[in-house]
Amino acid sequence: MSSRDRKKPSVYRKLQRLRSVVNSTAVNKTSIIVDASRYIEELKEKVEVLDQETGTSGISTSQNPLPMQVAVEALEKGFLINVFLEKNCPGLLVSILEIFEELGLDVLDARVSCQENFQLEAIGGENQSNAEGIDAQMVKQAVMQAISKWSENI
DSSP, rough: OOOOHHHHHHHHHHHHHHHHHTOOOOSSHHHHHHHHHHHHHHHHHHHHHHHHHOOOOEOOOSSSOOOOEEEEEEEEEEEEEEEEEESSTTTTHHHHHHHHHHTTTEEEEEEEOOSSEEEEEEEEETTTTTTTTTOHHHHHHHHHHHHHHHHHTT
């Protein structure tokens, strides 16, 4: 059996798996791939809707060329802050921590990755001195502003 003959069943199985994942009724390769492409577009639209509903913003403007996602969720006493940038950003963590301090947030727990991209998940608890009246939107705006200022200096 030639290598081409062995690849046919493998390709066929993969196409059938793709067909089942995207709920396609198509029988030929081209139609299955077209259905998969449509399915991917539908998923992208769903992600955009969910991002808007949860307040997660994928922001990339001429003022801020770094694609980023910032999400802030209010907790009982403090906030859950998630930040994601597509590239490694040396020094950005310091800028964000300075903003936390300005807002009167103590970092209670944090996970940070600065390998290929920048990811921060932090729980900021309100310290008693000056965190009164702060809401999730204010924290999000302050973090986004810190990222913008940081990106201007690179």
